[in-house]
Amino acid sequence: MVTESVLLHPWFIVGAIVVLVAAFAVGYLTRRGSRTPDDVRWVANASYLTELPSFRSRLALFRGGLAAAAALALVGGVAAGVLLARPVDRQTQSAELSTRDIVLCLDVSGSMVGYDAEIVDRFLELVEGFDGERIALSIWNQTSRTVFPLTDDYTLVTEQLTAARDALDFDVSSLDNGSYDPAALDRLLAFVAGTEGGDENSTSLIGDGLASCGLLFDENETERSRSIVLASDNQLIGTPIYTLAEAADFVTARNIGLIGIYSGEVTDTSAAEQKEFEDVIAAHDGLYFEASDPAAVDAIVDRIQSQQAVDLEASPETVVTDRPAAALTVLGLAFALLVVAVWRLRT
Structure with a gap:
């Protein structure tokens, strides 16, 4: 009996990656550019705020949170693609x-x-x-x-x-x-x-x-x-x-x-x-x-x-067993952490 782990529809992973790359590209290209003077409300004697350690710390945390959210979205998207590709164990029994x-x-x-x-x-x-x-x-x-x-x-x-x-x-x-x-x-x-x-x-x-x-x-x-x-x-x-x-x-x-x-x-x-x-x-x-x-x-x-x-030699028999547990676990964890990251970014 020969056992191999395969994806029945591997092109779904390629499709998921293409969709994720396209989504990030659209997000990047449609982001808001530098604000014009008309959009800015000036506050006197506030230039020193950007030099404060607390401000720099919060800004670094915000940027790290954005990067983490993007990475989690990427991991979750790939895991979803793997689930759609249907991971299975395929056993060929030659009785x-x-x-x-x-x-x-x-x-x-x-x-x-x-x-x-x-x-x-x-x-x-x-x-x-x-x-x-x-x-x-x-x-x-x-x-x-x-x-x-x-x-x-x-x-x-x-x-x-x-x-x-x-x-x-x-x-x-x-x-x-x-x-x-x-x-x-x-x-x-x-x-x-x-x-x-x-x-x-x-x-x-x-x-x-x-x-x-x-x-x-x-x-x-x-x-x-x-x-x-x-x-x-x-x-x-x-x-x-x-x-x-x-x-x-x-x-x-x-x-x-x-x-x-x-x-x-x-x-x-x-x-x-x-x-x-x-x-x-x-x-x-x-x-x-x-x-x-x-x-x-x-x-x-x-x-x-x-x-x-x-x-x-009997006719070989192929037994297919679905194995979604690993991809489903990764997807669930990625989604849960993404929710936490987004919530933290809003606060």
Whole structure:
């Protein structure tokens, strides 16, 4: 960003100086000349008055006052010209747009709700490590819903992720004994709305969820680095359109990097589900983490930022900020002192 102080209409200063010089010239040329004898009232025995120290002092003070008034008028006129010329700071911002895109892809099936708040906290930590990257959030169960599309508005991203964490911070076991908070349940149902409605016997269709996340990347003709952060327990129930491996093939074929975060409860099948999840991520040159891994966030940020990003030059933007304070201060002081000087001259 380049900042320079300029005058938008500099010719006003020239105009102000010309007007001031013309005014002084007219005043000088039209001043009254030496008085003729007919205009003078003679007083006898008064010639000695001009030799008195008090008279000479007052005369010097009067002439000094006239010179000061003229100088103050000149300074005030130039300051007024500067104000008319409009002093500004002009900032030229040549923005560079980062070309890294990240889609946060979150499983919100029933078996994951108890763990999703922690996952979203990790997402919030990830956002703190980004600068200029575009981020999107997609949630899925039987079907998918885009919470927000790719954006670099980090205020919006943080607000939406915080709302997601609050909605997902729900004790699912409280539904069994009726001790749940109805307002909290309403928040959860409102947040996951749009992720259900398929086969009643299907849930956590991880392959379909991953594939739908792969479709959120736009600007296919632009050279960009693209990554999906997939969070799930891989507890598949039902028959998806894409298996996890097929969905991973689909996204990697589109040059999308894959990062997996595993979380979930321990069950009879969870060990096999976790291993499949890790193996598929590794087979596609991705990174695998457990949600509880304290090194996960830093490693994910490093992985994403290590990917080559092309800086696109955006159209330069010029911001003009008026800076009248200095000239206005000089004008005000000059006017105030001129009034004092003229008043003193009259007395």
